[in-house]
Amino acid sequence: MSQFIQLHLLTSYAPSNLNRDDLGRPKTAKMGGFERLRVSSQSLKRNWRISELFKEAMAGHIGIRTKRFGVEVYEALLAADVKEKSAKEWAVMIAGVFGKGKKDSLEIEQLAHISPAEKADTLALIKLLAAENRVPTEAELKLLKADSTAVDIALFGRMLASSPAYNVEAACQVAHAISVHSVVVEDDYFTAVDDLNDGKIDSGSSHIGESGFAAALFYSYICINKSQLIANLDGNEALANQAIQALTEAAVKISPKGKQNSFASRAYASFVLAEKGSQQPRSLSVAFLKPVDAEDQATTAIEALQLQAENFDKVYGACADERYTINANKGEGSFDELAKFITQ
Structure with a gap:
């Protein structure tokens, strides 16, 4: 029990x-x-x-709750010398893993709780995409939510409406x-x-x-x-x-x-x-x-x-x-x- x-x-x-x-x-x-x-x-x-x-x-071991993760990803892609158009396109795709995107925006519609491991995986993916100058694959995007062991997420839970499989029971x-x-x-x-x-x-x-x-x-x-x-x-x-x-x-x-x-x-x-x-x-x-x-x-x-x-x-x-x-x-x-x- x-x-x-x-x-x-x-x-x-x-x-x-x-x-x-x-x-x-x-x-x-x-x-x-x-x-x-x-x-x-x-x-x-x-x-x-x-x-x-x-x-x-x-x-x-503490995550972040934000709608603006796509903005952070976009800025990191630009810093890695990815062209602006590609950076925006890829940032929308990556942010979309954690929630439904807003029209004509890098933000998602609701707050998403993102763990340190997920953020680190995202930064590693950004580095890879910039080096190979290519769009992220569906498998790579799916792996971004493979590790969510942040203590605040574990304590208080997480709901990702677009991906219920990655919800965490509080x-x-x-x-x-x-x-x-x-x-x-x-x-x-x-x-x-x-x-x-x-x-x-x-x-x-x-x-x-x-x-x-x-x-x-x-x-x-x-x-x-x-x-x-x-x-x-x-x-x-x-x-x-x-x-x-x-x-x-x-x-x-x-x-x-x-x-x-x-x-x-x-x-x-x-x-x-x-x-x-x-x-x-x-x-x-x-x-x-x-x-x-x-x-x-x-x-x-x-x-x-x-x-x-x-x-x-x-x-x-x-x-x-x-x-x-x-x-x-x-x-x-x-x-x-x-x-x-x-x-x-």
Whole structure:
């Protein structure tokens, strides 16, 4: 059976606007009949994946998501002294391997996730085509997608609509982070003053605006199918463990970037419950169906989370083989030990 690693995080943010909706206000959701603050899983995953922490830990094993791969190929062909007309024709063919091309453009219609190995194979093919001054063969183009062992592709999956055979099933699922209590989004009315305005002619501000914000203690849930991850990485368990550890560190330390300069919304997780085993995974979000309403929200939320895990065990039997927690509020546990726990 598959081996699952589940992470349950509680992270507190002071007033901030971590993840904006179409109106520029913090994203929200109704849960248990009350409005909660929300951070989308897309926002979380992107901020983890592009963080310096994750990039340094997984250097050489991270792909790129882009529509503009054809532009990069075109420029590389020109640099290899391929004539402009041929370079454009070949670049369209190579980019078309990863997605349907746009009319009269080097770009493809949707974002494609391309692994370092696929990029390296493409650059090698460019060198060969330039040396032999010829069009790429169908077999050569097909080989470009033979190796996709990038850890971010293995973790979060890939869909190539034009080539379903090269899709990758995500080994990691990330829930939208949700506040454990009800919230009211407030408005920050602000002005900007012109430094060269001495107030003699115009005493008003040069700009007036408003921005939504709210403070919240978020519950986040991450589920990693380690067996699937190892399979996605062609059986490389050491690389899978490295990826799990890097993702976990990013999840507990990296914050969304929304309005970061205005709110300095950087936070580490205050509490982490890590579980591993072959049992069917489950979120513990039901612990917060009733909003936490207490003076000491963090302690109450931690107790509610642990109680819900215990209650699931009582009803369904052990839902995990092993557990490990760190509690930054009380200074209990160690991240180093957590990292060892999830990879052993």
